[in-house]
Amino acid sequence: MxxxxxxxxxxxxxxxxxxxxxxxxxRASSTKEFYVAGGGVSPLANGMATAADWMSAAxxxxxxxxxxxxxxxxxxxxxGWTGGYVLLALLLAPYLRKFGKFTVPDFIGERYxxxxxxxxxxxxxxxxxxxxxxxxxxxVGIVFSRYLEVDIETGVILGMxxxxxxxxxGGMKGITYTQVAQYCVLIFAFMVPAIFISIQMTGNPIPQxxxxxxxxxxxxxxxxxxxxxxxxxxxxxxxxxxxxxxADVFAITLALMAGTAGLPHVIVRFxxxxxxxxxxxSAGLALLFIAILYTTAPAVAVxxxxxxxxxxxxxxxxxxxxxxxxxxxxxxxxxxDKNGDGKIQYVADAKTNELTVDRDIMVLANPxxxxxxxxxxxLIAAGGxxxxxxxAAGLLLVISxxxxxxxxxxxxxxxxxxxxxxxxxxxxxxxxVIVAGYFGINPPGFVAAVVALAFGLAAASFFPxxxxxxxxxxxxxxxxxxxxxxxxxxxxxxxAKFKLGWIGELPSKEEWWFGxxxxxxxxxxxxxxxxxxxxxxxxxxxxxxxxxxxxxNIRIPSGVGQAVEH
Amino acid sequence: xxxxxxxxxKAYWKENLKYLCILLLIWFAVSYGAGxxxxxxxxxxxxxxxxxxxxxxxxxxxxxxxxxIFVYVYLMNKLDAKYGYDEE
Numbered sequence: 001m002x003x004x005x006x007x008x009x010x011x012x013x014x015x016x017x018x019x020x021x022x023x024x025x026x027r028a029s030s031t032k033e034f035y036v037a038g039g040g041v042s043p044l045a046n047g048m049a050t051a052a053d054w055m056s057a058a059x060x061x062x063x064x065x066x067x068x069x070x071x072x073x074x075x076x077x078x079x080g081w082t083g084g085y086v087l088l089a090l091l092l093a094p095y096l097r098k099f100g101k102f103t104v105p106d107f108i109g110e111r112y113x114x115x116x117x118x119x120x121x122x123x124x125x126x127x128x129x130x131x132x133x134x135x136x137x138x139x140v141g142i143v144f145s146r147y148l149e150v151d152i153e154t155g156v157i158l159g160m161x162x163x164x165x166x167x168x169x170g171g172m173k174g175i176t177y178t179q180v181a182q183y184c185v186l187i188f189a190f191m192v193p194a195i196f197i198s199i200q201m202t203g204n205p206i207p208q209x210x211x212x213x214x215x216x217x218x219x220x221x222x223x224x225x226x227x228x229x230x231x232x233x234x235x236x237x238x239x240x241x242x243x244x245x246x247a248d249v250f251a252i253t254l255a256l257m258a259g260t261a262g263l264p265h266v267i268v269r270f271x272x273x274x275x276x277x278x279x280x281x282s283a284g285l286a287l288l289f290i291a292i293l294y295t296t297a298p299a300v301a302v303x304x305x306x307x308x309x310x311x312x313x314x315x316x317x318x319x320x321x322x323x324x325x326x327x328x329x330x331x332x333x334x335x336x337d338k339n340g341d342g343k344i345q346y347v348a349d350a351k352t353n354e355l356t357v358d359r360d361i362m363v364l365a366n367p368x369x370x371x372x373x374x375x376x377x378x379l380i381a382a383g384g385x386x387x388x389x390x391x392a393a394g395l396l397l398v399i400s401x402x403x404x405x406x407x408x409x410x411x412x413x414x415x416x417x418x419x420x421x422x423x424x425x426x427x428x429x430x431x432x433v434i435v436a437g438y439f440g441i442n443p444p445g446f447v448a449a450v451v452a453l454a455f456g457l458a459a460a461s462f463f464p465x466x467x468x469x470x471x472x473x474x475x476x477x478x479x480x481x482x483x484x485x486x487x488x489x490x491x492x493x494x495x496a497k498f499k500l501g502w503i504g505e506l507p508s509k510e511e512w513w514f515g516x517x518x519x520x521x522x523x524x525x526x527x528x529x530x531x532x533x534x535x536x537x538x539x540x541x542x543x544x545x546x547x548x549x550x551x552x553n554i555r556i557p558s559g560v561g562q563a564v565e566h
Numbered sequence: 567x568x569x570x571x572x573x574x575x576k577a578y579w580k581e582n583l584k585y586l587c588i589l590l591l592i593w594f595a596v597s598y599g600a601g602x603x604x605x606x607x608x609x610x611x612x613x614x615x616x617x618x619x620x621x622x623x624x625x626x627x628x629x630x631x632x633x634x635i636f637v638y639v640y641l642m643n644k645l646d647a648k649y650g651y652d653e654e
Binding site for chain 1 (some may be wrong): 582621624635644651
């Protein structure tokens with residue numbers, strides 16, 4: 001363990017030094033550089049930055065673990081968090097890039113020719129981004145505390161200082177180039193152990209193929225068949241089957257896809273490239289870079305699950321390997337010998353099950369479970385931090401630009417100078433870091449529960465307003481505002497009632513509307529947003545001619561240059 | 567002149583929408599179709615160790631998504647050139 005800790009310090013410090021170096025090199029000197037990195041980022045760099053922006057601590061640390069316990073049901077995350085990029089590339093990114101400007105509320109405010117619409121959009125962007133960013137800061141703290149044995153508070157504060165440094169100094173420009181570096185760190189850190197384990201278990205160096213290969217023990221059994229067998233034997237659902245209803249799987253996947261496409265910190269990345277065709281291309285590259293991790297994660301899930309069951313099930317507790325003891329000390333894995341036979345019973349039935357395993361362990365402890373060298377363990381820590389910091393920085397920028405650009409410059413104080421706005425942006429970024437850090441240290445009990453719902457909120461608010469804004473030029477302001485408010489309030493209500501239990505007692509699953517879980521309810525709220533928007537639109541004002549002309553203009557890719565000028 | 571320009575942009579938009587419909591149909595078919603609605607039926611077919619429906623849900627759909635975006639990039643670059651919208 002000491003060896004691993006030295007490696008962890010070395011790799012984490014090296015990567016932090018890299019990020020700070022990049023931040024100093026890429027300071028922002030204008031609001032355009034602060035908000036959209038000057039608008040001249042190459043598609044390749046933007047693709048990598050988007051991938052890092054997008055893949056959070058949850059993607060890196062938790063996703064493979066979630067899948068390994070959920071089996072087929074985990075597919076909702078795999079498809080949902082990648083399929084959204086198809087929507088983004090085809091329906092949003094090119095047109096928003098042509099529109100130019102700096103933020104998502106910018107688009108909503110101008111397309112719907114209304115300050116109210118802009119303020120509603122700012123409000124939605126802040127709710128979505130804050131729920132999400134608190135989770136990231138918490139992730140930073142957890143990684144620090146597990147690998148470097150500092151307490152979570154110190155970890156969060158260290159993370160805050162780093163993010164503060166490059167987000168406040170460099171704005172989008174600093175964030176973009178640090179995200180490129182962070183992508184490289186995180187993907188390397190994720191792939192190395194995955195490849196090692198794939199070779200160990202199946203002899204196949206490509207995890208995506210190893211997952212469907214035969215075991216390397218010479219038995220000729222396929223890995224997935226073996227895992228299905230092990231799972232059903234212990235009373236779990238077969239790994240490849242799952243237990244959620246089809247309607248719920250459908251709804252969750254759709255909510256995650258539309259939410260992905262509607263997340264402001266992802267959308268804003270497409271404002272940073274030069275031309276419309278670059279926006280399309282960088283969406284493709286971003287998904288390619290994301291897909292490398294997202295097709296490896298289900299393989300890691302299968303390897304880790306099989307490894308875990310084979311190592312613990314029915315074995316003597318005293319014979320457990322060292323990693324079991326190490327992680328038992330952190331409380332992430334625990335064993336109570338209920339029947340007193342000295343062996344570990346790991347079964348689906350809660351009454352006789354003796355083992356509880358935190359899902360995060362599947363990625364965090366993977367290198368130890370597979371007996372990989374100490375430097376791989378250090379790599380996982382650096383990768384997890386890269387994933388959390390890159391996402392946190394992107395979110396903080398959305399929060400700061402919503403405040404400085406959309407609220408202060410466009411609503412409260414339109415005569416603010418360029419220099420004044422840049423300062424306002426820096427101060428709000430610093431303020432946002434401090435608030436995020438506070439929630440990271442003192443997480444309100446509901447943060448973890450609602451992070452996953454940020455997608456539902458984005459799907460229920462932004463997605464319909466932007467889609468209608470581009471594809472339906474007669475969509476008016478009253479309709480869009482009514483739709484956004486209806487969508488987000490319905491989603492907030494459903495969360496409060498069925499996830500947080502704030503309204504009366506927490507109802508049971510049987511009472512879910514249409515059998516749809518809170519995670520999938522974004523789909524329903526999104527449909528409600530569409531219907532309300534279109535209905536109100538029918539009975540209210542005609543869209544002004546110049547706005548209709550603007551919509552026709554953003555549909556044509558050429559002439560981006562003029563659109564950016566203010 | 568102005569009217570011609572208007573007609574040109576209308577025709578461009580129509581072709582764009584046609585591409586979108588076809589590509590989104592495939593997007594829907596591989597994820598919601600093969601990966602969710604028809605998963606159980608497809609699971610009776612196997613490729614190596616993978617049941618096909620499961621493979622679509624955890625691997626195949628993602629590969630198709632990536633290809634779809636690059637096909638779209640290719641088609642739109644060609645369309646831009648056809649309508650003269652590619653000058654910068």
